[in-house]
Amino acid sequence: MTSWIDPLAELARENLPPDVAEAWGTVFRPAVRLTAGGSGARVGCLGGNPALPADVEWPVWRGELPMNFVASVDCAALPRVPGGIELPASGSLLFFYCDDWFQADAPVDLTALGGVVVVPADAETAERTAPEGVDVYPRLELSAEVAGTFPNSAQEVLRRTLARDGLPLSDPNNWSAEFFDLLRESSSAPYHQIGGCSWPVQGPPEDEVAAAVLPDDAGESELADEALRWALLAQIDSDGDAGVMWGDAGVLYWLIREDDLAAGRFDRVRCVMQSG
Template structure:
């Protein structure tokens, strides 16, 4: 189903000008939300032991084996615009969120996160639990092998959190489409067409979950805003760019928006202790080419 066409048709039927609908739709994304609530056919499993390709060792880091998070059946997942998942095969997610969060750099964090793509038809076997320290987590409630259960999927519409946040609005927001005359009506229409389901264990696609802190007056702390800050700082240090103080927020927001168009959240989830958020991001071209080794982990402490 083409969800953007569905939205476009409904908005035009309500008499909203097509140019406004098109501008608004640039910010509208669709995500696959998976949870243990039965809803149709299973699309994967969370916890338990993974089925690894025969002969493949359990993904590990220098600190030890990485906890298995979930497996996702690409053939069973719904199709959504902007998320070019493989037509078949499985995605296996591994992450030690505490080690990842304690890393001193984005590059270092990748040692503690792994996405494994298993093509359809690959001979696999249920892996044995690897040897590991008993105190794998600071949070003693967490086990190395988590509770196993089926995941089911729904499709949800998403807008960036700052898009409809009146408290964070400032002047000159044309580039964020906040000056659209029918913005509130369009936001309401999205809610009518796709009522939000707040229950999800793993999110695929959509927007990056933020850590609630504002980076500018209009944008929250996400991997994209962090990367945008690093890029601007590097270009300034190299003498490639001079940003006047009164333009810094605008330039940061523009760079973050560019990165949001270049990257997509492949998988986001609570690792199990409700105080961290784990996020795997990947460039659209790498996702389409199946280069899952290019995905980056961005784990954050939320409290």
């Protein structure tokens, strides 16, 4: 049986020295790739109107602007794989983002542009119409499959994984632009996913969050340690077929600290938008 890691591991074996390929194999991570309009079993939706309990108010960004509903996933329907993100066994996660954040007068925390609503499996829900003036994206059903993902060349995990001659994977001797291009070509856009490694448009979104939550005088090692504590919860790409575009062909990232994920504290999720 083919595993999610096999295609990436094969690329590493074919293009890198054996010891370097083995080190790369330790940093690949499984994700649930979400496909709009795919043929697999339905696991959620992109766009449309969310199903919310009557006692849950529509999410409002900073108490100022109602947010846009982006996507939802049914946790029980998502495939599970060892090494993947540990989501609740049941219930739904609804992802929101404020597409009008640039209208704010006060300074904006660019790592807090959205949020997540958790809907228990036994909750009575009804489709909720968005508040007036809030864009509603076209609704598309989402199917899922497990796929392998890999760190961006600037992510901290590559600096802490040693390979040839004790050098980290971030060292040019242990990776090349050509190999990274092969990794990127192994998966096609749009990159909608749950868990796995983030697909940065700019720098790693984990680094942005670490800088936002730590004091301004935090040192480089503190920032690096904090970035490693944050996991990608969900990523929704710009998608012309789905009628969604974040800035200039950007990507939305919802990240959560690993201890908060284990405790189910989804109210502490951070949402970042990166744009080309």
